[in-house]
Amino acid sequence: SQELEQSPQSLIVQEGKNLTINCTSSKTLYGLYWYKQKYGEGLIFLMMLQKGGEEKSHEKITAKLDEKKQQSSLHITASQPSHAGIYLCGADPLIQGAQKLVFGQGTRLTINP
Amino acid sequence: GAGVSQSPRYKVAKRGQDVALRCDPISGHVSLFWYQQALGQGPEFLTYFQNEAQLDKSGLPSDRFFAERPEGSVSTLKIQRTQQEDSAVYLCASSLAGTGTSGREETQYFGPGTRLLVL
Numbered sequence: 001s002q003e004l005e006q007s008p009q010s011l012i013v014q015e016g017k018n019l020t021i022n023c024t025s026s027k028t029l030y031g032l033y034w035y036k037q038k039y040g041e042g043l044i045f046l047m048m049l050q051k052g053g054e055e056k057s058h059e060k061i062t063a064k065l066d067e068k069k070q071q072s073s074l075h076i077t078a079s080q081p082s083h084a085g086i087y088l089c090g091a092d093p094l095i096q097g098a099q100k101l102v103f104g105q106g107t108r109l110t111i112n113p
Numbered sequence: 114g115a116g117v118s119q120s121p122r123y124k125v126a127k128r129g130q131d132v133a134l135r136c137d138p139i140s141g142h143v144s145l146f147w148y149q150q151a152l153g154q155g156p157e158f159l160t161y162f163q164n165e166a167q168l169d170k171s172g173l174p175s176d177r178f179f180a181e182r183p184e185g186s187v188s189t190l191k192i193q194r195t196q197q198e199d200s201a202v203y204l205c206a207s208s209l210a211g212t213g214t215s216g217r218e219e220t221q222y223f224g225p226g227t228r229l230l231v232l
Contacts, residue, residue, distance in 0.1 A: 101158065
């Protein structure tokens, strides 16, 4: 079965600094999703990547999927307190159809003012 | 509604009690998923519906867990004879597409979750 490992498990950065979160898969990724979760809330969809080498950006968050489609990174530029939360990567283990997602354990991001 | 809603948001149950958790997906969404999230972990898949059909229930941990979606919209996750290890956040998600499609229609949108505590 497919497993996702995220690193680091937790991260504390000073406001304004850049940071990167990684997600590594044990198998080829056919669809990779990034979500953000705040305590007591559900998951907020950020981005989805499908093609090797694909890169997407939304505001100050950029996500990339490597050419081999086994690793993704999430990069935040000039971090703000609103970026704090738990970031989760989720993978579609099937070739077609996202019938269920397998998730990493999450990365807890804290932004210090 | 604008998003996926779940009720109740919090539930405290005594061990052995039955509970029912409700999910209202985004209107028109074909697929509905239930996940269980233990403290400090990522969500784990429980079961999946396409319209009213339960196509995958491989993640249900025991026969005490039962889910239904009789009219292809609202879904209920029922846990019978709750145990302390059932304590978790139960998340519901919906997506526009059925199987065999690709792209953004497959994106799963999550509700706020139901936090279940079994004493």
